[in-house]
Amino acid sequence: MVPYVFDPNNDLAQINDVSMRSTIKKKSGNQKKENKKTKTPSNQPIWGYGDTSSPLTADQCSFVVVLTSCMILCCVFYNVSPQYESFASPIPRDYTARLRNSQRPTIDVSKCSPRQTIVFLKTHKTGSTTLARLIELYGYKHSLTFVRKIGEGRSIHFGNRNLNYKSRKMFLPPPNVTKGDYSNYKYNIFTLHVRYNRAVLNTFMKKDPVHITIIREPSAQLESAFMFFHFGKYVNSTAEGIPPFEAFVSNPTKYRKAASSIMGYNDQMFDLGLSKKSFLNETIINKTIARLDQDMDLVLINEFYDESLVLLSKLLC
Template identity: 35%
Template sequence: MRSRNLLPLSIGLIVFYMFFLTGIQLGRLDVLLSRRAQSRDLLNQEFKLLRCKYSGGTSCQTTVAGDYSIDRVVAALQDTTTSTEPTATVKTCRADENRDCTETKKIVFIKTHKTGSTTLASIIERFGYTRNLSFVVPPNRKFGPHILSSTQMFQRKMLKNSPPPLNGGKYYDMLTNHVRYNRREMNAVIPNATYLTIIRHPVKHFESSFAYFVWDRIVTKLEGDIDDPIGAFMENPNKFLKEKFYFWWQAHNGQLFDLGIQPSRVDDEAVVDAKIRALNEEMDMVLISDYFDESLLVMKRQLCWTMDDILYIPNAIRSQQFRRYVSKESEEEILDWNKSDFKLYQHFNRTLWRKIREYGPCFDEDLKIFRERRQQVMEQCIAKGKFDRKDPRETRYVLKPKASELCKNLWRGDVTFTKLLRNKQLNGRILHIPKEQ
């Protein structure tokens, strides 16, 4: 009799437990579907919040989609995107190094100011130097022997006294020294080239330029000693700009100036938008200084180069005394004052992250491998605790005694490579300049 009474109770408990398990699974499914929906919505926004958070933007919105903070959104995005990607192994990722393609050997690099461009120029120069490629280089001179021009757009007549290409060639292979972008004239000297440049977040670019070019001097001249020279400058930047101080053209949308827009037109929205559209079509890649290693990996794949081709030792570390305080208020003022450069930065920062997504599941593993390899060459090449401080603005690493040729090439900067390349090409012949078509 007792067993009969227990039977309905046992069945009830079993049914309840089954419903309980079903509820848990439905709850998990609801969370998964909700999370996937969040991911889809975020991806459709082109990683806008993610890029803003990590690009140093100062005007990012702090909330989105109800009560989701940026940190929660980024965490959800990372969780949902990584969980659906297949796991890439080192073996499958490194197989990419042997894919069927031909390395790019014709490059025009538009070297912008204070963007990490010297390190990138050195990477490209090392690649060309070790392959006996011909470079457009300035003639030998006391001042600026590694600069074609900081203010003029490129003209082929600039090469009148420059060394000719190697082996009697008619055209050059690479251009990496400072000169403003002029596509038609550059094409005449290096036809069918791949075009690269690098840009930087405008706040970081302005602070670096302000310190490196010592713009404190113009503030002191007009305002006296100021505790916050950048803050004083940004209160009335046009007043200082009228003084035409050292490298003044870099103070107001200087990156677009390097890319071909005249100072008088950098605030013309129609001109700026047209320029960005043109650059989007004409530049094969725009690297982002704030994501230097990530940009190099994308460039490596695009140029069909190897991991060793993009290794680098930083050319210099800016001295602490040449760093300037930037308040939150000044950051906003700098972005407003350089809104055209900021528009340029936002466009190509978005482009970079799209290319990173297109890179596929190997990107994180390749980035890890690349940084480990970089650390290895630093340990292999650089003397611990020794620095070169000849230029008070920056500190350079010192090579170990009896450093290998690889270490020497990694350590060499733009100035050194330009001298080596000039001497290599200089054989007394007059350069044949192609006639304008």
């Protein structure tokens, strides 16, 4: 398309707006009276283009130039580029139609069966509660059963307990199962805070469970736990003039009460089954990590939450 070029000599003669001509006529009359008083030299260029024969004054020319500029803009946006609906909306008119008619990726349901049994081992201050709610929504969607403790009240956490084969006595019975009929206490979804014990967990879960957990960068997890569990009350750093957490990490042995808490001392590995007495035993630590690597179908990472959720969705179908 050939771009429009403004020609003041030709285009201004084509102005057909009646009110504009009237306005110009009135201004011309007034200008003539003023010219008689001021006696503007006849050879003075008025247009600014060296055209001394123009009947319009400088003010009139400026007004017309502005008007013509507006007309040009209208031509550009409405005639030259009709695909734009407005100045504020550069979206093509047919965008919605193209999107509606576009081919979207589909999942072959025949090749994908949603997993029915999920064991999610929560870890402290890693974003695990958020993930637990997402997994529970998945369970609600598929009408699955959940492990819930008796007398849950306002707390949805089970506590950092060591599970054993009698732990199911603290659970609410599944739907249509008589209370106390523990052999039939079988569930689809587990999303509570407990220490990892695969053998015990599998006794009250339905067949073919998926085992998952989530971890977080240790220093970030420690700082979050320090704040959440109010470890700062054990650290008197006012005299030192530094924040409690900074004082604690600079000299943990000075604040033994805070340092001795499981929540502030390798808490993630403790949740995953490592005993406190083995915290400094590198051999046992490596064996525990190797065992978890075999046991877990997926380990999500807090710092890569979105990517982890994509992997989880693929695992659960």
